[in-house]
Amino acid sequence: MSWLPLAHALASRQDLPVPAWLFAWGASIVLIVSFFALSAGWRTPRFEQPHPRPFGAGLSRALLGLPAQILCGCIGVFLFGLAIYAGLQGTVAPDRNFALTFLFVTCWLGFAFFSAIFGDLFRPFNPWRAVGRAVGAGFGAIAGQRPAHVTYPEWLGRWPAAVGLLAFVWLEVVYGSGGAILDPQVAATAALVYSAYALAMMALFGVEEWCDRGEVFSVYFGMFGQLGIFGTRDGRLERRRPFSAATTWATVPGSAALVLASIATTSYDGASEGAFADAIEKVIGWVEGIGFGITASIRITDTIFLLITFAGVSLVYWLGVRGMRTVPGAPSLQKLRVGFAHTLIPIALAYLVAHYFSLFVFQEQAQFTYLLSDPLGTGTTDLFGTASAGVDYTVLTANAIWYVQVGALIVGHVLGLMLAHDRALVYWPNYRKATASQYWMLAVMVAFTCFGLYLLSVSNS
């Protein structure tokens, strides 16, 4: 029986496990950095204020004005439409079809990586938002009034996005692993179904409302965008202190669940071929014994493990929050749970980089050569003369990949600690108590980082 999750199907190449010596070095550095952080922390919050520096009105208008919005929206709709068309009409070979690489690598990873540096980049290109706004404008022009919407329930917050994220990753790594790989037609059909759902929700609650709270991809990329250095306020583009926007992000209900789901889904994808592989194999046998078919058994088992991973990751965070509550002067559990959720965003990003960095570098070569020239994979089209190019696997050595993986986890760890220390200073005006509370978050971060290192070091299948 062979396992073919998505990275497998697209790249036909996997990373070698991080060798034991590098694992030991990585873990040691994490430990040293953590103790250093405890003693050398600053005494007044540094990231709670964004210190925005607006750009000139002319530049803001050029980049954010209506013409730019329409242009970006059209690009987003066109490329998304192209991906769906390629998925439905193109070859069933996942690696030769534009759809899968574009949706799952270029967009899914690209928007996350680059938003984390530059701020939310997905918003202007969001195809559903563009369509929703165009329809809303058309409605306004005909009816002479703005469309009426149902008020979005405050308590629902980002929960639809958190659930949607789990569903998306389920489709990507669980559905696709059930013997048959996720083929482009299934992906395109899923994209169409999701589009119908997103547009219906926008019609119900309003375009911006749904994009802020419920639309999975806006919320997910927006989360990473909080780390980035550019933002907008009142139609003005501004530069802000890195990571500062994240400090106000988690106040919406469901945000903690979203960032935990992000860590869990990446962990699961990494672990399903390595750390969990034997256990999964065993459970599949049991499920099959109950009388399910092989494909169903694989999917049921994978789903169970995905949910267990989510529960485990959430439990670690919850224990940290419980621990902080024991420090005198602590705010309520609820406030702590919400208040420290944003400190996990760098960890979630580090996991994403560690697990998919090489896939991104290799697969983007395919994206911009043969997938661009021959999006349907017909073998006869050559739009830009690059249809016969291939992926150069020598651009990254195994060593380079290992250092990026371990480096990403360590940097994410340090950023998480910084944000947590900063937030503790807000909740505990007494510096000593703030530091005491951070032993707990430190334990959480060390657990996540070392788990991440562990996943990388376990040899896959």
Place this chain on the structure above:
Amino acid sequence: MNTRTALIGGALVVVAVVLFVVLGGGEDSSNNDTTTSGNAVENEAKGSGGNGKKPETTAKQQVPTIVVRNGEPVGGVQTLEFSAGEEIRFRVSSDEAEEIHVHGYDIAKEVPAGGSVDFDFPAELEGIYEAELEGLGVQIAELRINP
């Protein structure tokens, strides 16, 4: 209370990291052992795993062979380890005619029904690559090229 929780927290961290280092190291090396020794592949002469030039001449006759029966690799997907710069040599024998495709390296060779085919190419790309029966889409081997 305050310092006690702090101490407990610190101790937990230390224990966690030490455990991870110890277990992680053990896990990794033991896994390597199983992949090299617990293999159904007829490996080349033990102990001469790829260092020096001498084994290369003897290895010619004893390259690892992957046996395919009824469209499945006998003994499951085989793991073959190589170091970058070495020659990758292996043989596939099959009861049915098939095309064997090594991904990444993008090398494909036909194997006749009841016959075998030899692969011999330099290990230029690092990482883990699949070899599969192209027609059936079944993976038969995993080539691990270590730096």
